[in-house]
Amino acid sequence: MSRNTISRYLHVQLLIIALFVIFLPLTASADLGPKPSLHIIAENMPDGVCYLDLLVNYTLKHGRPNISDETKYEPKMLEVLKKYNVDGWRPAMVTGTEIPMFGDIICDVKDGKCTMDFTYIGIPDEFKIIVVTADGRTVVSNVVKRKAFDSTVNFDFMTGKAAERSAISSYFLQFIFTCSGTLIIEGIVLLLFRFSLKRNCKPFVAINVFTQILLTLVIFTMMYREGIMAAFLVYWPFELIILIIEACLFAKFLQQHSKVRRVLFALTANIVSFAVGIALMMNPALW
Template identity: 45%
Template sequence: MERKIYIIFMVVVISLLFPHAVFADIGPKPSIKLIVLNPPEDEYYLDLLVDYDKKSSYSKIREYDGLNKDMIRILKEYHEDGWRPALVTGTRVPLFGKLTGQREGDSMVHNFSYVGTPDRFKVIIVEKSGKVTVSNDIIDRKAFKSIVYFDYATNRLWESSAVPAYIKQFIFTFTATLIVEGIILILFRFSLRKNLKPFIGANLITQILLTLVVYSAMYFAGSMAAFLIYIPFEIVILIIECKLYKKFLRQHSARRRVGYAVVANLTSFLLGMWAILQVWRFY
């Protein structure tokens, strides 16, 4: 039975992976979404400060971009304690971003992305008046898709925590799984009332494991890593649930219990893959 389960999963996996196997650079890239709180009232440019030497550097900033030359000059001349602006002086590998941000409510948002996204950085702001502001803090980036806040009023810089996102994701996936697999349980003519404890218990265990493993991979390595880990890990989840349901579900034969586990997990697997691919699209 386990061999048949594995074959079914491999067929699904190959069919899902085949459309994405053509291009080497289709995966999501690291990024930083930098939110400036209490931003300057004056026009300003913002850059990331990096602390490595510029050799064979890439720069996306050009004089003909219509930027303020005096502000660019101030940025280019900044070099203190080994820190220098990444966009205007260049990075080892390409970094995409703009010196100007977009207003969202009372805050300004700046986006940086691609393989040159720094793991360690500070923030510098140069205003039209010539005023230069540098963050007091240094960020050692933890997340693949990092959200960082800079409070201009206090010069404080920090990266948002993953814990609230983990909790929110667990609540969503656990609830959705209970609904989907609960419907399938009833369709297999199991009594939900008689099997409530093993049903909730098995899903609680597997969803905690799934959240810790798959969504940790998404946080630290991106949705491509989560996509690749999710496939084999779901096989592990399937085997665990087959054994649990075979032993603890009441009513019907062992074969039907295992059959329910296979159908329920395949359905959850496909819905989970769809959800990860939807996240992938936005990166």
């Protein structure tokens, strides 16, 4: 068997493995898109058990509560949240959302601080924060209008003020994380396709940075102008555009080997990096 035949065989095997990795999660979940997230940092919190929820201002026509096992919650505190409805503002986790959101309402307060995480498409673009304490006290924040796909909001229990951190800094950190991860994963695939990293370092890095900047700008623009759903819907077709752009650029600028192998590398690298991203999103404990 010739060296070229062996090389082609290995590439086909790698592509099959990559396809298997990406389509395997479909058996467990039919919705594998990018998931918006909301990270809340609460400060000056009282000692003891506290419940924190998001208030939304729309009438629920369809949907259900986002917490399932009510037995783990203190009944009186939970009832306070269930009954809260001021000027149409109601708790999203306890009373439900049109589209599901994941998270919990129990604050694990340590030294006056706690962090809360909410994920999935049901996260509202506009909300208030409500905290219920063990002694029956209720604190409600000002309205927060999200501008970042992955938001971080600071909340001060004593003043009731909540503010989203700069969307620009959020997207910059998101870009650094995703771009670095992409370079590492696709760099490994580049080596597996027997490309010299030394000879191809500049075009490889430049193309990946360019496409990651494009993706970040598109998501940022849609999130800022239209909200979560628009950013979510744009993500999928734009990922396909990114794949086509990278295939064309790698075919033109990578050195060594045929254009067919360069395109095959681009396809495989994108599939593998996408599969790893899906695995991370489906297993938050990994990060």
